[in-house]
Amino acid sequence: MDSGSSPSLFPLHRCKTIHLVRHGQGIHNVEGAKNYKKLMKPEYFDAHLTPLGWQQVDNLRKHVHESGLSKRIELVITSPLLRALQTAVGVFGGEGYTDRTDILPLMVANAGYSEHPSISSLNCPPIIAIELCREHLGVHPCDNRRSISDYQFLFPAVDFSLASNWMVNNNWGKN
Template sequence: MDTIEALIQCPRQQKCKVLHLVRHGQAWHNVEGENNRKALLSPHLFDAQLTSLGFKQVAELRKDVHTSGLLHKIELVITSPSSRAMQTAVGGFGLDGHKNSGDIVSKTLNTLKIMAVELCRDRLGVRPCDKRRKVSDCQSRFPSIDFSMANDEDDNLWNPNLRESTEELAERVAKLLKWLWTRPEKEIVIVSHGIVLQQILINLLGNDGHPTVRAASCRRFGHCELRSVVILDKRSGFAHGGSSPSPSLGCGQQEDDVSKVSGNCLELIII
């Protein structure tokens, strides 16, 4: 199998980031929301957990990332602090992920770092399913996850009366991407929510690319679907080490074509 560098002829001295975008597995709010959108306002869906089908989807994701060898190339996993995302992150990418009392936790501390980051949370406000638990509660349930970036014990970002606007979400995603670009890791997984992952792709594409390519690239994510993108800094002239990633989408998918979208300073390759 050819490497991504071989497919896109990326100069070794060019700064490059490989982002693997993963939506969480099916959660209870997804099931109830399909039948009745008003159900998403129900308090009993607070911090919605994965369903039994969601756990199976995570198990399939884990199998695929192991089989493809992707797990050995990833340097960092970023996850939303929502339980459904953390269950997916630890279950799919933790070295010792397993199901225990309805939660996916880890038997031992992972050598692959998993960080909970508020910037990649679902759209904030109004819906209880999008409100996170106290940080201390999250830490006890997911001891292998690093919560050092959580500033407050309580969820002070979630507003019961006002939902985050599309513009505010885009601004938050821009901050996330800026922070990721400063990280030393080259190959990073982002486990988040469908609307956030779509916004990541929209932000990266900007005004570039044919509308058909944009529509295909930014289509809705399925549960536990993994899509990968490569971001090249055309201004950089220094070496950025790391293993050569494989052009595998995970979940048994494989792309024959690599779509290329050019910007002024950054170049996005959608694998």
């Protein structure tokens, strides 16, 4: 029997599609590719996106919008690391943020050394940061993050309720 003609156990209209997106190039990726030991440098703590990383974000954003995928996305889940947050809000955030008292930005201007303008939360899916989406909980400074209160300031419209401060794993102190 042709498996394509048999009824599905779950009707497609009741299924969800999941797309996994890796963050754009971070500052740690550049030096780490040359010498893995350099990932231990403290300046890579919670690494931010490079200019190439932001270009990758812009390219993916353009693809998501041109393909029509942006109209079907119901929720964005991200790691609470800076580079992942920058990627998520850059790809899935709204257009042209202007200062308004009734709408929070997804990302404030220049968040995490980005030299990037604010990103709007208008007309975009909800974004939630979940601790268990982190790639590593390791010893490298780039795999450790800031406190949630720092992120809440940088990314005001992102939901951090499932990323807790007790999970912070770094050598610079607990929050």
